[in-house]
Amino acid sequence: MGRRPKLLIVVPSGLAPLWEPWLREGPFDTLVHERDAYRREGIDYVLSFRPPHGFLATLPNLKTVFSLGAGIDAFLADPALPKTVPLVRFVDPQLSTEMAQYVVMHILLQHRSQREFDTAQAEHRWAQRLLARKTSDTRIGILGLGEIGTMAAERLRDLGFAVAGWSRSAKTVAGVESFAGEEGFAPFLARSDYLVCLLPLTDETRGILNAKTFALLPKGAYVINVARGGHLAESELIAALDSGQLSGATLDVFATEPLPPEDPLWAHPKVTVTPHIAAISDPAVAARFVIEGVARAERGERDPYTVDWGRGY
Numbered sequence: 001m002g003r004r005p006k007l008l009i010v011v012p013s014g015l016a017p018l019w020e021p022w023l024r025e026g027p028f029d030t031l032v033h034e035r036d037a038y039r040r041e042g043i044d045y046v047l048s049f050r051p052p053h054g055f056l057a058t059l060p061n062l063k064t065v066f067s068l069g070a071g072i073d074a075f076l077a078d079p080a081l082p083k084t085v086p087l088v089r090f091v092d093p094q095l096s097t098e099m100a101q102y103v104v105m106h107i108l109l110q111h112r113s114q115r116e117f118d119t120a121q122a123e124h125r126w127a128q129r130l131l132a133r134k135t136s137d138t139r140i141g142i143l144g145l146g147e148i149g150t151m152a153a154e155r156l157r158d159l160g161f162a163v164a165g166w167s168r169s170a171k172t173v174a175g176v177e178s179f180a181g182e183e184g185f186a187p188f189l190a191r192s193d194y195l196v197c198l199l200p201l202t203d204e205t206r207g208i209l210n211a212k213t214f215a216l217l218p219k220g221a222y223v224i225n226v227a228r229g230g231h232l233a234e235s236e237l238i239a240a241l242d243s244g245q246l247s248g249a250t251l252d253v254f255a256t257e258p259l260p261p262e263d264p265l266w267a268h269p270k271v272t273v274t275p276h277i278a279a280i281s282d283p284a285v286a287a288r289f290v291i292e293g294v295a296r297a298e299r300g301e302r303d304p305y306t307v308d309w310g311r312g313y
Contacts, residue, residue, distance in 0.1 A: 004029050005294065008038065010048035010055065011068070019047065022287030028294055045297070047290055050074040057082050064088060064297045066290050068281065070095065070148075072307055073201035073228055087307040088293055090286055091147065098279035100152040102226060103196055106250040106272065107156065110194070110222055111138060133193070135160040141192025143208070144199035144227065145171040145178070152198065164188060168311075189216040194224065201228035202312035209233060214240040220247045226278045229254040234265065241270045252278045 005028040009016050016032040023030045028045065031038045033055075043059045049068040056065060057080040067075065067089045075081055109115060113129060120127035140156050142149045145165035150173055157163045157175045164177035166188040171178050179188035189195070195217060199205045209225060210233040217223075223246055225232050234255060240246040248270040256263075257276055265271050293303050307313060 005044040005063075005298065006031060006038065006042055007045040007047060007290070007294065008033055008043045008059075010046055010051045018283045019287050022284045023047075023290065026287070026291040026294060027298070045290075045294055051078070053078045054080040056080070056085070064293065064303070066090070066293055068286060071201060071228055072313065073230060076202075076312060083309050086297075086303065088303045088305050089307060089313070090281065090289055091305050092281065092285050092289070094285065095279040095281060096148045096151050099148045099198070099226060100155050102252065102278035103152040103198075103224060104155050104159070106224055107140065107161075107194055107196075107222075108159075110248065111135070136162065138162065139164070139191050139193045141166065141188055141195045142176075143195065143197045145173060145176075146198065146200070149196075149198040150176075152196065164191060186216050189213060190218070192221060193218055194222045197223075197225045197227045197231050199227050199231060200313035201230045204312075206230050207233050209237065211236040211240065214245055217246070219245055221245075222247050223249040224251075225249070226252045229257065238264060238268060241268065246270070248272070250274070252276055 007023065007026070007028045008031050009019060010033040013032055013035040016035065020030060040058055041060050044061065044063045046056065046059065046062060046065045047068065048065065056062065056078065062082065062085050065075070065085055065087045067087065070089050070091060072087060072089050075087055111131070113132065117127060139162045142153045142163065142165040145153065145167045149165060153163045153165050153173055153176045163175070164179060165171060165173065166179045166184060168181065170180040179185070197209055199208065207230070209223065209231050214236065223237065232251070237249060241249065250272040251265065252274045253276055259265065259273065265273055296303055
């Protein structure tokens with residue numbers, strides 16, 4: 001009988017019990033970094049989200065690394081990341097659905113002026129007003145037409161909004177206008193009353209939500225970031241809000257998390273802050289994803305969600 005593979009969970013030890021019970025049915029032995037004793041040369045697989053820089057390179061027989069999230073920027077930030085080892089990003093259709101729900105909800109809150117009605121209710125004031133803009137004339141721009149971006153675009157399209165998407169290469173989504181590449185970026189921004197960022201964080205997309213981008217949007221545009229905090233130049237966002245170039249922003253991700261209590265975004269009257277909760281991974285689903293991924297790796301098969309190092313996602 002062959003040796004059972006060993007899977008190492010590299011998360012703060014207090015969080016490991018979230019996944020351990022579900023991983024027990026896998027065809028491997030599970031160990032927890034900083035809690036269990038193990039030999040580094042005996043580790044075959046790693047499950048992590050933000051492993052310490054340089055750590056993965058110390059595991060000489062590592063076969064595959066599984067990310068606990070769809071974003072893999074924390075791995076890419078490690079200068080010693082062993083790119084000869086496949087890195088698999090976590091993909092869950094339920095997470096995509098929840099992210100799309102979040103985007104639709106916050107656009108509708110703004111489109112239907114719900115915040116103003118909340119204020120009026122608190123003041124016991126009967127406020128009546130028309131929609132600021134017809135739905136069909138309200139232009140939504142989705143940065144990133146991957147699985148999540150496409151789902152959000154389709155939901156908004158079905159509600160009657162004029163939806164477009166921007167990506168590295170042209171995409172075909174029924175009823176959604178496609179812009180692509182550097183030449184399509186400015187025209188895409190010029191027609192976006194709402195700008196939603198759902199891009200992967202790469203060297204090319206880091207800081208893409210900046211003063212130059214905001215200036216190319218229609219005056220009074222609204223920004224929603226549910227991708228990564230590294231996409232946003234936060235001080236430049238505040239400047240655009242204060243100048244009136246942007247009417248508001250909804251942010252679920254930040255450069256520093258948790259967002260420090262003294263951060264000006266908390267108190268800005270035009271900013272809605274949520275604590276990185278647009279979608280929450282189900283530990284049971286994540287464990288099943290890893291179990292199936294290890295089984296594929298043991299059969300010598302390439303995982304369909306293996307990161308393309310050239311693209312960075």
